[in-house]
Amino acid sequence: MYSGLMSTSERLIEATRELLWERGYVGTSPKAIQQLAGAGQGSMYHHFTGKPDLALAAVRRTAEEMRAAAAASLDGPGTAYERIAGYLLRERDVLRGCPLGRLTMDPDVIADDRLRAPVEETLDWLRGRLASVVEEGTERGELSAALVPADIAATIVATVQGGYVLARASGSPAAFDAGVRGLLTLLDPSADDRS
Amino acid sequence: MYSGLMSTSERLIEATRELLWERGYVGTSPKAIQQLAGAGQGSMYHHFTGKPDLALAAVRRTAEEMRAAAAASLDGPGTAYERIAGYLLRERDVLRGCPLGRLTMDPDVIADDRLRAPVEETLDWLRGRLASVVEEGTERGELSAALVPADIAATIVATVQGGYVLARASGSPAAFDAGVRGLLTLLDPSADDRS
DNA sequence: GTCTATAATCGGATAGAC
DNA sequence: GTCTATCCGATTATAGAC
Structure with a gap:
């Protein structure tokens, strides 16, 4: 769970980087990203169109x-x-x-x-x-x-x-x-x- | 889909080898294995205790x-x-x-x-x-x-x-x-x- | 911007009939 | 040995309230 000093979209990107490194793309679920980033589903889909978009960032x-x-x-x-x-x-x-x-x-x-x-x-x-x-x-x-x-x-x-x-x-x-x-x-x- | 000349358990192993190579362990589902092997769920769970067992073979x-x-x-x-x-x-x-x-x-x-x-x-x-x-x-x-x-x-x-x-x-x-x-x-x- | 609700599909497996 | 039915949680979203 990342610091609240980062914006939500920053935390989502950092969480995704971490999980892609650890588990790869297939092994990384939006839910896991949201939990690690401390963000809800709504936030994730507000900032990014979906898993591929977030992974790209x-x-x-x-x-x-x-x-x-x-x-x-x-x-x-x-x-x-x-x-x-x-x-x-x-x-x-x-x-x-x-x-x-x-x-x-x-x-x-x-x-x-x-x-x-x-x-x-x-x-x-x-x-x-x-x-x-x-x-x-x-x-x-x-x-x-x-x-x-x-x-x-x-x-x-x-x-x-x-x-x-x-x-x-x-x-x-x-x-x-x-x-x-x-x-x-x-x-x-x-x-x-x-x- | 493998030849019927192979036994069911052989076909399951070969299908699993193929999919592990292509998609890795996380990316390979029992269902995909069964389809490629031309075997039903019952067959797979009869010959192997589950995905890890089959993957090991x-x-x-x-x-x-x-x-x-x-x-x-x-x-x-x-x-x-x-x-x-x-x-x-x-x-x-x-x-x-x-x-x-x-x-x-x-x-x-x-x-x-x-x-x-x-x-x-x-x-x-x-x-x-x-x-x-x-x-x-x-x-x-x-x-x-x-x-x-x-x-x-x-x-x-x-x-x-x-x-x-x-x-x-x-x-x-x-x-x-x-x-x-x-x-x-x-x-x-x-x-x-x-x- | 963030939250909760809802949903269709998949994942991994068990149960029991044939 | 093989088949179908069933199960429960996870996946990947969408909808709409706040």
Whole structure:
């Protein structure tokens, strides 16, 4: 139940974000949203046309936050490797998974272009941003010249998204951390990578 | 609707596997299972105690299949790199995602130890099997000696699981393929990986 | 803006006839 | 083993009073 300092529509959006993260779109009912937001049915249907509309507002906000968080790691100073490492090693609520990525497993989200759009755009943006960092790294000689920026960017994002899967399967963040360590070893320009 | 050549309980399990893959546990109703299996409610509750019981049978079978498919790639001949590449590049229904991995985003699956167990065990087994291959590779000089087998194994599985996320977000297998290419570049012992 | 009432459908299951 | 009937709560709203 959220503070009364937030407006009703704000509380509804925040409650929806929370529940979408925890239970996904199919698993989140209007009633649960209303209870967590401390709002009645009338309020919800006054501010939003229905569950999809509210979910859209929630997903857009989550996408915004995710961009900002990634940019904070990637826009900083340091070598390409350091910025990528910073992104991979930043604090995460590993066992909760990615609030945006988890939605891709939701058939009702994938089937709705309006709901899928912010998810796609944000992951695309992230890959693009990482590809730029990798490209800078190869140009400056900080990373192997053999790397294809767009491919490595996809590998990095996939390792994070898949790391969540492994962590949730085992009930421990250890597998996520292992995957990240493995990727950093593979990227590390200072490691002796010859057999 | 499955062939009448299968027994009713077989059809129920296959229908459940299909729907769990497509819609997850929360999104799959007994009624939908019965319709797809061509079975009545009575049949379902005769053969299984309820939705969780049926889901358990379905998940166990899917886990078996996944192990067998991975083993087929990893147990073959070839260098460590070749076997890992074979596993990563084998044909997949990328846009459908991983039938086991997707369950980790389902809160009701994660909350139920009996349902989560086959998911955890199978992904653990896969990581272990890949770690063995990597270890063989480092010992034989086919892969960099700097690699920590368990970490690289986690990276490989995570790249696949996360690749599904990227593919589903964008509605195209391209991002999955890019992530795999990136990982193979990073693993490739013949690539010049010095800056 | 928020509340309560009402409603049609679905979800998950039990009971008992055949 | 399979079928139909029945049940109760949840889901996703709509209508209208306050």
